[in-house]
Amino acid sequence: MTDIAALPPTRAGLHGNYLSAGHTVASWLFTTDHKRIAILYIASTTLFFFIGGAAATLIRIELFTPDSGILTADGYNRVFTLHGVIMVFFFLVPVVPSTLGNFLLPLMIGARDVAFPKINLLSWYLSIAGGALALYSLLAGGIDTGWTFYTPYSSIYSNSFVTATAAGIFVAGFGSIATGLNFIVTIHTLRARGMTWFRLPLFVWSLYATSLIMLLATPVLAMTMVLIIAERVFGIGVFDPERGGDPILFQHLFWFYSHPAVYIMILPGMGIVTEIITCFARRRVFGYEFMVYALIGIAVIGFFVWGHHMFVSGQSGYASLVFSFLSFLVAVPSAIKVFNWTATLYRGEITFPAPMLYALGFVGLFTLGGLTGLFLASLPVDIHVTQTYFVVAHFHYIMVGGMVSALFGGLHFWWPKITGKLYSDSFARFAAVLMFLGFNFTFFPQFILGYLGMPRRYHAYPPEFQVWNVLSSAGAVILAAAYLMPLGYFAWSFLWGERAGSNPWDATGLEWQTASPPPEHNFEAPPQVPEVPYDYHPGRESARD
Amino acid sequence: MKALFRKSALLPEVAAWVGLLVLMVVSLVSSYVPLGLGNGIANLAIAGVQMLVVVFVLMHLKEGGALPRLAAAAGAFWLAIFFTLTFSDFLTR
Amino acid sequence: MTDQAAIAEQFDDLAQQREATEIGIWAFLATEVLFFGALLVCYAVYRYQYPAAFLAAAREANVVFGTVNAALLLTSSMTVALAVRMGRAGQARLSGHALLATVALGLGFLVVKAFEYTGDIQDGLFPGPGFRLAPPQTQIFWSLYWIMTGVHALHLIVGIGVLLTIFVLLRRSAFDPRHNTTVEVSCLYWHFVDIVWIFLYPLLYLPGRS
Known part of the structure; x- marks a missing residue:
């Protein structure tokens, strides 16, 4: 068999890839090719990202001044709820598994597709249908409960479009379950010959851990949404305090999903970062097996800690103690990961192209987000900063600083594989640095605001908080520029970029052994599985041609 | 029949x-x-x-393989987590 | 029919395809466990908090209809298991008969349920303004009753649709049940719906009888 990597990137080399397999709209909308479905997801999640981003822009404009500016109190409630609902349920939860995960999982394990390609397409339609319901409620007038839907406000009193949004989350949730199911079965059954469990790339392991959470947590959220809808529509809910309903029970149900969902929103990012750091440090990952156990550990322990969202809700003090202790526990595997990334870098031949900058940014921001998480896991500190901007800053460091950096890193790392084109590295590096600076500029002041006692979810605030809010809003402008830049240079790359060749980074991993863009069935010949993942050799001459 | x-x-x-x-x-x-x-x-x-x-x-x-049993056990185990930790609150109010 | 035609392109052979669908359905059922699990947690918490109201409320449920339905579903679990056994042995016709019997039992369940729901509503057991039981917490029990049985009935309707489809496919010899796991996978789903009722029955119909 010819080694595809050795072929010169001629025009003929681009013939017969998954992008050229069909050019009609129907060839995209009815495709069952995991790579094309990934592209569909990239389009839809990008749309949701910018809708959620527009809401964030309104929030930052409103908070530029201490008094009521462009939004009324009620309008502000609707805007931050929209921001939360869209960003959490329609962007952060699906984004990495369904875009990069969908594209890369079969390639990385040497399979022709996922186990259930039609169900894979169905997931996309479910996520679109759910998103359409959420957008309908936005256009009809919005929803004002906050993304957490706390009862009895959401189930009885709120005079906004809770039912449509909850139905949207319910439907999209099944898209998420279908994706998780597909991934788990694919990883179990479709690994190429020789691809044993401990030869799997860590990105695949991270998708496995994520899928576990999607399968076992999402149904609880779905039922919680059913209960809210039943109470609003038929009056048969179980959270009405007049009948003895317990609002804290709702919070247990909600956070049983929504805390593990935080790990849906970070584990795939950890996988991406591992792929990038090993490649650009030219080092085998330090402690591969520990990295695997840490991923699974985070996924499992992530289910034991949800009560730390409820320290001030009226839950029993004993339960708070237990949840606090368990929350500290989850820091252990997270720390293992940070230590191992650092150890992987040690004595590596490090280069700093754009993906690496994003990945290193992830490590820094995730560490800061994780450490402030320990503040919040600790009962006395949490009671001081509950419902303040400290919490807002903490979870944005994890979700935006962490996950979005990793997503951008992954997009830059695999862009040549997905499109077959190179992009301008200098523009991309500029955007990466800009994102890191803009992010810290936006969210670090919020730690200070929270510590000083500014509560979240208010449209007005005392004037002494203004300086930090202005800093934050100014940083958001920089951050927005950093997010918009890739749209430009990626579009340029796609149209006029240089051919990438099958392996522009000289990376290991099966996805780099096939052409860029990959052919319809991924591999021309059954792929060769290397002995161990990340077989980089520092100090030796690179195998690059 | x-x-x-x-x-x-x-x-x-x-x-x-x-x-x-x-x-x-x-x-x-x-x-x-x-x-x-x-x-x-x-x-x-x-x-x-x-x-x-x-x-x-x-x-x-x-009669099935190990994996179906594992999946069934996972469902039961996670349900047990759900009950145990929820009741760690309600039993100690 | 050749073996090759029965294998989807992403799989190497039948064994791999069989393994994938088997893991797939069990993983899906684990999801379903947590889906109903959320309702069970609600039930458990409220029964723990309001034991007397729950016993008083459950006493009003129609135990005759509930018991008949339990028997119907338990029987359907046997017929559906027979369908699998017949299919594996290559007796597609017998397998189809067993599927039809299962569908009939499922429809019987729904008919009984419809009578029961009508009676419940006439009896003032739908939470809201016309509700007739005394402590307000009984409404929590009856809310759970409607949601739990309603979600269960929806699952059953889906199950009936799935089994009917498979029956038609078997009649047309669209697949060979010896190589294809379609029958087995759908029947596992049916068993799950039965198991849900195995738990709903003692939780909704039997408390407060003594």
Whole structure:
């Protein structure tokens, strides 16, 4: 068999890839090719990202001044709820598994597709249908409960479009379950010959851990949404305090999903970062097996800690103690990961192209987000900063600083594989640095605001908080520029970029052994599985041609 | 239908069905006997046994590979986490 | 039919395809466990908090209909297991008969349920303004009753649709049940719906009888 990597990137080399397999709209909308479905997801999640981003822009404009500016109190409630609902349920939860995960999982394990390609397409339609319901409620007038839907406000009193949004989350949730199911079965059954469990790339392991959470947590959220809808529509809910309903029970149900969902929103990012750091440090990952156990550990322990969202809700003090202790526990595997990334870098031949900058940014921001998480896991500190901007800053460091950096890193790392084109590295590096600076500029002041006692979810605030809010809003402008830049240079790359060749980074991993863009069935010949993942050799001459 | 029952291989299913119905009747009758808290416990214990019969005999889990068993166990384990930690709150109010 | 035609392109052989669908359905059922699990947690918490109201409320449920339905579903679990056994042995016709019997039992369940729901509503057992039981917490029990049985009935309707489809496919010899796991996978789903009722029955119909 010819080694595809050795072929010169001629025009003929681009013939017969998954992008050229069909050019009609129907060839995209009815495709069952995991790579094309990934592209569909990239389009839809990008749309949701910018809708959620527009809401964030309104929030930052409103908070530029201490008094009521462009939004009324009620309008502000609707805007931050929209921001939360869209960003959490329609962007952060699906984004990495369904875009990069969908594209890369079969390639990385040497399979022709996922186990259930039609169900894979169905997931996309479910996520679109759910998103359409959420957008309908936005256009009809919005929803004002906050993304957490706390009862009895959401189930009885709120005079906004809770039912449509909850139905949207319910439907999209099944898209998420279908994706998780597909991934788990694919990883179990479709690994190429020789691809044993401990030869799997860590990105695949991270998708496995994520899928576990999607399968076992999402149904609880779905039922919680059913209960809210039943109470609003038929009056048969179980959270009405007049009948003895317990609002804290709702919070247990909600956070049983929504805390593990935080790990849906970070584990795939950890996988991406591992792929990038090993490649650009030219080092085998330090402690591969520990990295695997840490991923699974985070996924499992992530289910034991949800009560730390409820320290001030009226839950029993004993339960708070237990949840606090368990929350500290989850820091252990997270720390293992940070230590191992650092150890992987040690004595590596490090280069700093754009993906690496994003990945290193992830490590820094995730560490800061994780450490402030320990503040919040600790009962006395949490009671001081509950419902303040400290919490807002903490979870944005994890979700935006962490996950979005990793997503951008992954997009830059695999862009040549997905499109077959190179992009301008200098523009991309500029955007990466800009994102890191803009992010810290936006969210670090919020730690200070929270510590000083500014509560979240208010449209007005005392004037002494203004300086930090202005800093934050100014940083958001920089951050927005950093997010918009890739749209430009990626579009340029796609149209006029240089051919990438099958392996522009000289990376290991099966996805780099096939052409860029990959052919319809991924591999021309059954792929060769290397002995161990990340077989980089520092100090030796690179195998690059 | 006669051919169905003549085959001895069908016995496990039929036996399981008889057992399930007997258990159901026992559960029903027991709930009319005043046992206090014991009523609920008996009902649930019987339901648990019925579930095991369905899962292991009728759903052929005992013949299946390790992975289906693992998946079933995962469902049970996560449900147990859900109950335990939720009740760590309600039992200690 | 050749073996090759029965294998989807992403799989190497039948064994791999069989393994994938088997893991797939069990993983899906684990999801379903947590889906109903959320309702069970609600039930458990409220029964723990309001034991007297729950016993008083459950006493009003129609135990005759509930018991008949339990028997119907337990029987259907046997017929559906027979369908699998027949299919594996290559007796597609018998397997189809067993599927039809299962569908009939499922429809019987729904008919009984419809009578029961009508009676419940006439009896003032739908939570809201016309609700007739005394402590307000009984409404929590009856809310759970409607949601739990409603979600269960929806699952059953889906199950009936799935089994009917498979029956038609078997009649047309669209697949060979010896090589294809379609029958087995759908029947596992049916068993799950039965198991849900195995738990709903003692939780909704039997408390407060003694």
